[in-house]
Amino acid sequence: MPMRLDSSPSSLDNDNAVPGLERLDLSVYQQRLPARPRDAHKGMFGHLLVIGGNQGMGGAVMLAAEAALRCGAGKVSVATLSEHIASLLARCPEVMAHGVDDPAQLPPLLSQASTVVLGPGLGRDAWAEQMLIQVLEREVPRILDADALNGIASMSRPIRLGCQTVITPHPAEAARLLACRTADIQADRLTAAEQLAERFACAAVLKGVGSLVAGPGDLQRPGICMHGNPGMASAGMGDVLSGVVGALLAQHLDAGTAARYAVLLHALAGDRVAEQDGQLGMLASDLISSIRYYLNRNI
Numbered sequence: 001m002p003m004r005l006d007s008s009p010s011s012l013d014n015d016n017a018v019p020g021l022e023r024l025d026l027s028v029y030q031q032r033l034p035a036r037p038r039d040a041h042k043g044m045f046g047h048l049l050v051i052g053g054n055q056g057m058g059g060a061v062m063l064a065a066e067a068a069l070r071c072g073a074g075k076v077s078v079a080t081l082s083e084h085i086a087s088l089l090a091r092c093p094e095v096m097a098h099g100v101d102d103p104a105q106l107p108p109l110l111s112q113a114s115t116v117v118l119g120p121g122l123g124r125d126a127w128a129e130q131m132l133i134q135v136l137e138r139e140v141p142r143i144l145d146a147d148a149l150n151g152i153a154s155m156s157r158p159i160r161l162g163c164q165t166v167i168t169p170h171p172a173e174a175a176r177l178l179a180c181r182t183a184d185i186q187a188d189r190l191t192a193a194e195q196l197a198e199r200f201a202c203a204a205v206l207k208g209v210g211s212l213v214a215g216p217g218d219l220q221r222p223g224i225c226m227h228g229n230p231g232m233a234s235a236g237m238g239d240v241l242s243g244v245v246g247a248l249l250a251q252h253l254d255a256g257t258a259a260r261y262a263v264l265l266h267a268l269a270g271d272r273v274a275e276q277d278g279q280l281g282m283l284a285s286d287l288i289s290s291i292r293y294y295l296n297r298n299i
């Protein structure tokens, strides 16, 4: 009889709870991004396009874009509603911000991008749907998060996203993707993560306490992240994670490695912020400088 792996939240304080899973460890990942050559230029580190920010959710793309720049992406563009552009540029002038009120304006931006983040604050209307259709038509390294996942879940049949794609559902989004209840996902998180990776043929991050990473394919064992804390249960945390994954993909890490490393950096940063200032009142943007701190350790 196969051994059942216990990846439930209540098991995470038990050191013996995760046989068969890769316990994500910074020492394994911190040299995956090589030291930059002396003659490095920004063109070597990818051009990431972050797409999202429907009405009332411009902050989500800002968080993803800023996190991506702080994680070393060479260039970061944002495609969002034009009403968000001024505030985005005021916060982060390094971002190239494009008002895309009509989805027909997206193709030239997609053509320039080496990597795409789709989903933060994307919404679920016709605009969001058109953005999703266009991104799915392109074979680029990409991360699909938040409402991009809800869009995929509403499609009539599962779509094979491919080994260059990372998906990052929280448990409710995972339940929509697998057409079950959130409680079913939480009851057997490992199986859920593996089913997501298999059904959509991509790398899948199942977020939450003890985030799990499965796929793409069988090349890497599923990983579990033992770091992170309840202070991270705050709006925008997932948007920051999507920007970190996007930056690592843009810097040429494969989808499985980028997903595992990003989850680890994000959770370690959450713990560092909690140690410094406590868990309550932690903002997603508070994590960004600590993610950068761990990213630069021992490179």
Ligand SMILES: NC(=O)C1=CN([C@@H]2O[C@H](COP(=O)(O)OP(=O)(O)OC[C@H]3O[C@@H](n4cnc5c(N)ncnc54)[C@H](OP(=O)(O)O)[C@@H]3O)[C@@H](O)[C@H]2O)[C@@H](O)CC1
Pocket: 056, 057, 058, 059, 060, 061, 119, 120, 121, 122, 123, 146, 147, 170, 171, 172, 173, 182, 207, 208, 235, 236, 237, 238, 239
């Ligand atoms: N500043 C901005 O612009 C921000 C913009 N944002 C954008 O908003 C959009 C909608 O995203 P969203 O996640 O709020 O909506 P949705 O998927 O319906 O989930 C809501 C329900 O799912 C559940 N649930 C969630 N997590 C769970 C967990 N870990 N474990 C278990 N259950 C969990 C939970 O259900 P409940 O438990 O309450 O029944 C919860 O009420 C998206 O585009 C995003 O990018 C946000 O990022 C915020 C900052």
Ligand SMILES: Nc1ncnc2c1ncn2[C@@H]1O[C@H](COP(=O)(O)OP(=O)(O)O)[C@@H](O)[C@H]1O
Pocket: 146, 170, 207, 208, 209, 210, 211, 227, 228, 229, 230, 231, 232, 233, 234, 235, 236, 237, 238, 239, 240, 241, 266
């Ligand atoms: N209690 C917790 N312990 C560890 N990590 C958590 C906890 N709560 C939230 N997180 C992490 O914070 C992030 C929340 O993402 P998500 O639910 O998508 O937020 P949002 O949609 O607001 O951006 C995930 O990476 C998740 O693993």
